[in-house]
Amino acid sequence: QSALTQPASVSGSPGQSITISCTGAGSDFGGYNSISWYQQHPDKAPKLVIYEVTNRPSGVSDRFSGSTSGNTASLTISGLQAEDEADYYCSASRTSVTLVEFGGGTRLTVL
Amino acid sequence: QVELQESGPGLVKPSETLSLTCTVSGGSISGHFYNWIRQSPGKGLEWIGYIYNGGHIHFNPSLKSRVAISSRTSDNEFSLTLTSVTAADTAVYYCARRGRTPTLAWYFDLWGRGTLVTVSS
Numbered sequence: 635q636s637a638l639t640q641p642a643s644v645s646g647s648p649g650q651s652i653t654i655s656c657t658g659a660g661s662d663f664g665g666y667n668s669i670s671w672y673q674q675h676p677d678k679a680p681k682l683v684i685y686e687v688t689n690r691p692s693g694v695s696d697r698f699s700g701s702t703s704g705n706t707a708s709l710t711i712s713g714l715q716a717e718d719e720a721d722y723y724c725s726a727s728r729t730s731v732t733l734v735e736f737g738g739g740t741r742l743t744v745l
Numbered sequence: 746q747v748e749l750q751e752s753g754p755g756l757v758k759p760s761e762t763l764s765l766t767c768t769v770s771g772g773s774i775s776g777h778f779y780n781w782i783r784q785s786p787g788k789g790l791e792w793i794g795y796i797y798n799g800g801h802i803h804f805n806p807s808l809k810s811r812v813a814i815s816s817r818t819s820d821n822e823f824s825l826t827l828t829s830v831t832a833a834d835t836a837v838y839y840c841a842r843r844g845r846t847p848t849l850a851w852y853f854d855l856w857g858r859g860t861l862v863t864v865s866s
Contacts, residue, residue: 668848668849668850668851668852670850670851670852670853672790672853678858679839679856679857679858679859680790680839680853680856681856682844682852682853682854685844685846685850685852685854686846686848686850686852691854723789723790725790725851725852725853726851727849727850727851732803732851733792733805733806734780734792734805734851735792736789736790736791736792737789738789739789739790
């Protein structure tokens with residue numbers, strides 16, 4: 635059972651913005667400086683889109699952005715495009731012990 | 746350009762041992778944390794463990810009793826062994842590289858394409 639909770643699905647129309655949340659649970663949940671986000675298209679490997687909460691790897695569109703508020707991290711995709719339709723996973727590591735966890739994933743549908 | 750490629754049997758019998766290898770091309774295996782991550786069909790991602798510079802190894806506590814990770818620097822590859830497999834171990838297995846960072850952050854900036862391993866008699 636992951637300590638990271640994501641909504642099962644979100645949807646939006648082309649051009650709109652959507653936000654996917656990732657909520658931590660448990661008293662030993664690590665600091666949010668380790669939050670990362672991955673995009674996964676069907677039958678493909680995950681692709682890093684955000685690391686260390688707000689950083690974008692080279693080559694990732696600036697339409698992707700990350701943030702945190704309280705015990706929740708968020709991935710926002712602005713100007714939705716059809717190619718953004720995919721599964722998105724958040725990930726974080728605990729500080730009490732080296733353990734990398736993933737959220738359950740969110741299916742993004744572009745209407 | 747560094748690439749990762751998983752290889753190994755696609756079918757393993759229950760109670761037997763799963764063995765996979767990840768070959769790193771275009772760069773050295775040294776100096777990076779290399780990881781195994783799996784994804785059960787239709788399910789989410791599960792981190793299995795990592796190896797760093799051949800000797801520093803750490804596993805997910807949920808799998809620790811059945812997992813081993815080793816590396817062969819001369820061949821630029823690292824391997825996963827999972828013993829006493831059951832149907833629950835059926836998954837796509839990925840190797841992935843931890844991104845370089847001066848912080849304690851863990852993120853994976855490079856992934857292999859993944860290989861499906863089915864546990865079935």
